[in-house]
Amino acid sequence: MNNSFIIAGREYADNARTKGFWINLLMFPIILVAAIKVPQLLEEKAIPTRDYILIDQSEELGDVVQLAVDRQYAAKVAESLSKYYMANAKGGVTKGIDLEKMPSGGLDGMMGDFLEQDPGALDSLMQPGAIDSAVAMMQLGLNDDAPEFVAPRRPFSKVDVPTSIISAAELGTMDSGEIVSRLRPYLLGDKYLTTDENKLFAVIIIPQGAAAQVKRGGAAGLIQQLDEKDGVQFWAKNLADMSLSRAISSALNEHLRTNEYQRLGVDEEIVSQVKSTQMLFTSFDPSKDEGEEKVSMADTIRQFAPLGFVYMMWIAIFTVVNMLLNNTIEEKSNRIIEVLLSSATPWEIMSGKLIGIAGVGMTMMVGWVASMIGVLMYMAGPQVEWASTLLEVISNSGLLPLFGLYYMCGYLIYSGLFLAIGSLCSTIKESQNFMGTATVILMVPLMTMVFVARDPNGTLAQVLTWIPLYTPFVMMNRAAADPPAFDMWGSAILMLVTIVTMLWVSSRIFRIGILRTGQPPKLVELFKSLTRSLKNQ
Amino acid sequence: MDTFKSNNSMKADSVFVPTTALKLNNLVKRYGDFTAVSDLSLEVPKGSIYGFLGPNGAGKTTTIRMILDIVKPSSGDITILGASSAMDVRNRIGYLPEEKGLYKKMKAWAVIAYFARLKGMPSSEAKPRALELLERYGLGDFANAKVETLSKGMGQKVQVLASIAHRPDFVILDEPFSGLDPSNQQVMEQVISDLNKEGATIIFSTHVMSHAERICDRILLIASAKKVFDGTVQEAKDLLPPRVRVAGDFSAAQLIELPSVNDCNIDDDGMLNIDISSGCTPQQLMSECFDAQLTLESFEYRQPDLHDVFLHLVGEEAKVATLR
Numbered sequence: 001m002n003n004s005f006i007i008a009g010r011e012y013a014d015n016a017r018t019k020g021f022w023i024n025l026l027m028f029p030i031i032l033v034a035a036i037k038v039p040q041l042l043e044e045k046a047i048p049t050r051d052y053i054l055i056d057q058s059e060e061l062g063d064v065v066q067l068a069v070d071r072q073y074a075a076k077v078a079e080s081l082s083k084y085y086m087a088n089a090k091g092g093v094t095k096g097i098d099l100e101k102m103p104s105g106g107l108d109g110m111m112g113d114f115l116e117q118d119p120g121a122l123d124s125l126m127q128p129g130a131i132d133s134a135v136a137m138m139q140l141g142l143n144d145d146a147p148e149f150v151a152p153r154r155p156f157s158k159v160d161v162p163t164s165i166i167s168a169a170e171l172g173t174m175d176s177g178e179i180v181s182r183l184r185p186y187l188l189g190d191k192y193l194t195t196d197e198n199k200l201f202a203v204i205i206i207p208q209g210a211a212a213q214v215k216r217g218g219a220a221g222l223i224q225q226l227d228e229k230d231g232v233q234f235w236a237k238n239l240a241d242m243s244l245s246r247a248i249s250s251a252l253n254e255h256l257r258t259n260e261y262q263r264l265g266v267d268e269e270i271v272s273q274v275k276s277t278q279m280l281f282t283s284f285d286p287s288k289d290e291g292e293e294k295v296s297m298a299d300t301i302r303q304f305a306p307l308g309f310v311y312m313m314w315i316a317i318f319t320v321v322n323m324l325l326n327n328t329i330e331e332k333s334n335r336i337i338e339v340l341l342s343s344a345t346p347w348e349i350m351s352g353k354l355i356g357i358a359g360v361g362m363t364m365m366v367g368w369v370a371s372m373i374g375v376l377m378y379m380a381g382p383q384v385e386w387a388s389t390l391l392e393v394i395s396n397s398g399l400l401p402l403f404g405l406y407y408m409c410g411y412l413i414y415s416g417l418f419l420a421i422g423s424l425c426s427t428i429k430e431s432q433n434f435m436g437t438a439t440v441i442l443m444v445p446l447m448t449m450v451f452v453a454r455d456p457n458g459t460l461a462q463v464l465t466w467i468p469l470y471t472p473f474v475m476m477n478r479a480a481a482d483p484p485a486f487d488m489w490g491s492a493i494l495m496l497v498t499i500v501t502m503l504w505v506s507s508r509i510f511r512i513g514i515l516r517t518g519q520p521p522k523l524v525e526l527f528k529s530l531t532r533s534l535k536n537q
Numbered sequence: 538m539d540t541f542k543s544n545n546s547m548k549a550d551s552v553f554v555p556t557t558a559l560k561l562n563n564l565v566k567r568y569g570d571f572t573a574v575s576d577l578s579l580e581v582p583k584g585s586i587y588g589f590l591g592p593n594g595a596g597k598t599t600t601i602r603m604i605l606d607i608v609k610p611s612s613g614d615i616t617i618l619g620a621s622s623a624m625d626v627r628n629r630i631g632y633l634p635e636e637k638g639l640y641k642k643m644k645a646w647a648v649i650a651y652f653a654r655l656k657g658m659p660s661s662e663a664k665p666r667a668l669e670l671l672e673r674y675g676l677g678d679f680a681n682a683k684v685e686t687l688s689k690g691m692g693q694k695v696q697v698l699a700s701i702a703h704r705p706d707f708v709i710l711d712e713p714f715s716g717l718d719p720s721n722q723q724v725m726e727q728v729i730s731d732l733n734k735e736g737a738t739i740i741f742s743t744h745v746m747s748h749a750e751r752i753c754d755r756i757l758l759i760a761s762a763k764k765v766f767d768g769t770v771q772e773a774k775d776l777l778p779p780r781v782r783v784a785g786d787f788s789a790a791q792l793i794e795l796p797s798v799n800d801c802n803i804d805d806d807g808m809l810n811i812d813i814s815s816g817c818t819p820q821q822l823m824s825e826c827f828d829a830q831l832t833l834e835s836f837e838y839r840q841p842d843l844h845d846v847f848l849h850l851v852g853e854e855a856k857v858a859t860l861r
Contacts, residue, residue: 006654014642334638339700342605342632343655345624 003344007352012359015323024319025364029371050201051159051193052244055179057172057208061232061252065204066158068251072243073154074122077131080152085138088146156201156244159193176205176233187237202236202244214256287482302397302480307453309403310477312365314446317410320361321418324353328422329431337514346511350503354415361411402479409495410472414442416502423513445473456481465491468498557616558583558707558738559604564613566599573599575762577613581740581755586733588753589742590843592851595759597742598635601711604740605632618707628657631705635712635742637693641685646671648684649699656703663702670698674724690721697728701737708732710741714748726752746843756843760851770843777841777849781811781819783826784835795829797822808835 015021052069056062124130135149165182166174185191186200193200213231215221232252234245261271285299331337340349373391394400417438425431445464452461456478464474465483471491475483559581566574574596581587589597602608604615606623620626639648649667654660671680674694684692693716701708710729714722729739729752743749749756749770756773758766766773782804783792789801789809797817804810813822819838826833841849 003655006651010640010643010651014640017642330640334640335634335636336638336640338602338607338634338636339632339652339696340655341607342623342630343627343652 003348004352004355007340007344007349008354008356008359011327011353011356012363014327015357015360016363021360021364025367025371028368029375032372032375048198049153049157050155050241050244051157051198052202052204053161053183053200054158054204054206055161055171056206058206058210060211061206061255064251064255065206065248068247069156069158069244070126071122071251072156072247074125076152076155077125078122081131081134081138081149084135084149085142088142159200162193173208176207176229179203179205180233180235183235187235189237201238201241202234204248205233205235207231207233211256301393302399304453305394305397305399306477306480307449309399310445310449310453310473312368313403313407313410313476314442314449314473316361316365316407317414318442319364320357320411321414323360324357324415325418325422325431325435326428327353327357328419329425329428332423332514333426341514346514347507350419350507350510353419354412354503357415358408358411361407365407397480399479403476406472406476409499412499413469413472413495413502416499416506420506420509420513423510441469445470449473449477452477457483462487466494468495471495556583557581558585558618559740560616561600561604562614562616564600564603564615565611566596566603566608567611572762574603574610574759577759577764579757579764579767581738583738584733584736585754586729586739586741586752588749588756589740589759590744590746590749590756590847591742591759591765593744596762597759598711600759601632601709601740601742604709605630626707628703629706631656631700631703631708631737633697633700633708633710633713635715637696637716639684639692639696639699641683643684644681645676645684645687645695646680648695649702652699653702656705658703666702667698670702671695674698674728690717693717694721694724697725701728701732704735706737708737708739710739712743713741714743714745722748746847750843758847758850765850766846773843773846774841777846778813778815778817779819780839780841780845781813781822782808782835782837783811783833784808786832786834791829791831795822795825797825808837 054062054065056065125134131149131151161171161183166179180187180203183200183203186193187203189199192198207230209230210232213226215226216224232248234248236245258268261268331340337349344352421431421434421438425434448460448464452458452464452474455461461474461478461483464470465478465487468491471494475488475491478487557580559579561577561579564574564577565572577596577600589600591597599608603610604617604623606615614621615623617623618626618629623630640651643651646664646667649670650660650663653663653666658666668677668680671677676691676694676698679687679691684695687695697710697713700710713725713729717725726748729741733739741752753770755769756766757764758773766776778799784807789803792798792801792809792811797814798811799814800812802810811822813819823833823836826836
């Protein structure tokens with residue numbers, strides 16, 4: 001057995017010392033940081049403030065549009081103010097958040113609901129000096145070393161039409177087609193309105209009679225004949241960024257409806273109240289203790305965490321069994337195996353490899369988790385504390401030991417398979433033939449992962465549970481959904497039996513295959529030599 | 538086999554210490570219908586250097602693998618260092634396989650130390666031992682080089698050192714000279730003779746007869762899975778009469794009439810190659826030439842070398858094989 005550990009040690013060092021391994025380890029936190037940081041950076045830095053021109057010939061709707069743009073900015077300011085507070089508050093803010101109590105929708109959902117019900121709630125932030133006074137109010141609760149609050153940039157900024165293009169006198173009456181044709185080179189980016197070469201993002205034209213161009217609901221709407229040219233026109237080359245057009249159109253609709261209420265003599269106040277009435281709707285989980293059945297954020301995390309585990313397990317297993325395959329083939333093609341065989345039994349060699357590579361896999365996972373925690377600590381900010389709370393929930397959920405267990409089982413099953421393949425092939429190229437099939441087999445848990453998570457005790461999940469090759473992945477996936485004890489223990493026993501059989505057969509194939517040269521054997525041949533070696537026992 | 542080991546340490550029984558390091562008894566290996574080794578029996582005395590000679594495909598490597606218990610014989614049995622399986626005494630055996638290969642990413646010393654550790658050497662001893670060996674055989678500067686950066690010959694030397702680092706009592710080298718340049722072949726010969734001086738029994742297989750002739754005490758010649766010859770180098774040479782080449786003002790027909798000439802033919806240089814009748818000596822031949830008044834311009838006499846014996850014993854098959 002001592003030899004197994006010497007072999008394991010070499011195997012571990014050989015694989016853990018490769019560049020690929022470290023790149024793999026380092027890529028994880030880098031991708032993690034990138035996933036958090038890049039969208040932020042893009043939002044803050046990469047997208048410039050976008051200029052738009054608003055031509056209001058109706059003398060009525062222009063203010064509505066302007067208000068919509070301002071409110072959009074106000075919401076952004078409010079968001080960054082709250083982030084700023086969370087990041088710098090004394091003692092931290094999110095530490096106090098209890099995921100077990102938080103509704104499953106999360107904070108963002110709450111904020112969105114709030115603004116939808118009362119679009120004017122943040123209007124006070126648009127007053128001059130309002131941001132400064134808000135920061136001043138926060139100051140007491142902030143850490144002493146908190147950085148100064150920097151208000152976010154306006155995403156959209158209004159510019160006037162230069163009189164050289166359209167004179168002020170013409171502006172109020174000019175046909176929208178003519179306006180667009182004069183501004184088209186600017187919209188297309190061929191010419192610039194300002195010296196800083198900021199492209200013109202959009203032109204919004206509100207023709208004189210636009211307010212009357214109203215699509216009616218009900219039967220009346222069906223026979224309406226409206227010309228798009230008479231309504232509000234939004235001209236922009238960029239079709240992807242719809243935030244401005246959406247904000248404007250919803251603000252205009254809001255305005256229009258308010259007018260309609262007035263026309264019909266309905267009290268606006270009452271309408272607004274009616275609009276914010278809601279039915280009380282709560283999700284409950286029957287499996288939880290009485291009085292605590294409410295589905296919380298923590299429950300949602302626990303429900304979906306296995307998915308992350310399955311994915312991590314899949315990547316880790318696939319990576320390390322490939323190492324195993326490559327190493328075995330290397331030793332075979334180098335004929336090192338012969339020297340090994342004169343120094344150790346096939347079983348020692350095989351178990352040494354299994355232990356060594358398992359260690360590599362463990363290092364990889366520990367590295368991932370450690371780097372994740374490291375990244376989270378380094379980036380200490382609101383999302384980060386959020387994430388560490390998440391980690392806490394996961395580590396308290398009892399999923400971690402299961403993960404370790406299922407990972408080991410999955411590893412043993414697949415490593416047995418890949419060791420056998422490796423021992424039968426003299427070159428990587430030869431192994432590709434087997435690998436095609438092996439990859440298809442390995443793809444199944446990945447492809448069914450989401451479906452199993454969605455219906456953890458459904459037919460698909462149950463069927464896959466009883467296929468030992470998939471048991472580790474599927475049972476990990478189902479772990480949070482309290483699978484029936486029969487499924488859990490039954491599949492575990494089946495899996496263990498499979499592992500033992502797999503390793504035993506692999507060690508047979510390993511013995512036979514390891515000294516083979518040339519083409520891998522045909523299946524019939526393999527079977528024959530297996531049964532022969534059985535008889536020789 | 539365990540009794541042997543314990544007997545060794547007991548003074549009273551020391552007279553019974555086996556003088557045979559390896560004994561093969563009617564060894565047979567069949568792969569399906571193909572017989573790789575047929576009925577091979579052999580005794581390798583302790584402390585000897587034994588050469589396994591034979592054309593490609595004769596069964597040398599299979600025999601070696603059976604000795605090492607890497608492949609199981611179809612029938613027959615093996616006693617090595619008193620054990621019935623090499624696995625039981627594997628820490629006392631060193632093995633260099635025919636096809637050479639090492640872990641490319643490992644450092645030279647680490648490879649040697651690794652295999653020494655697998656053979657039971659404590660890791661604290663393995664590294665100094667590896668460095669000492671590398672130094673002794675001229676690779677001291679490459680101790681920290683990765684194997685993949687070494688030349689083929691250097692890599693092979695490292696592998697040889699890896700197979701003997703644990704100070705084995707029994708060393709099996711399969712084609713140790715192939716792929717080495719003449720100076721490294723000399724180093725290899727040095728390694729073998731050093732090992733032998735330290736008391737190790739050595740088996741090596743080779744195609745190159747001159748090496749076998751220089752180093753071996755005894756040789757085993759296998760062809761087509763069968764033992765053709767087994768004995769000392771001198772015994773092998775004695776199988777063939779001495780070779781005489783002559784030139785002069787006479788024809789082959791005249792020579793054949795002489796009593797001590799068995800056969801005679803002309804070689805490419807126009808010299809006459811004489812096959813002396815058994816029991817006769819070159820001196821006899823020479824005096825017969827004088828008696829017959831044949832004018833000799835040159836008279837060369839040499840002992841047959843192993844190459845001649847090899848060709849003689851293995852015949853056509855070997856010629857084909859050596860061309861391969």
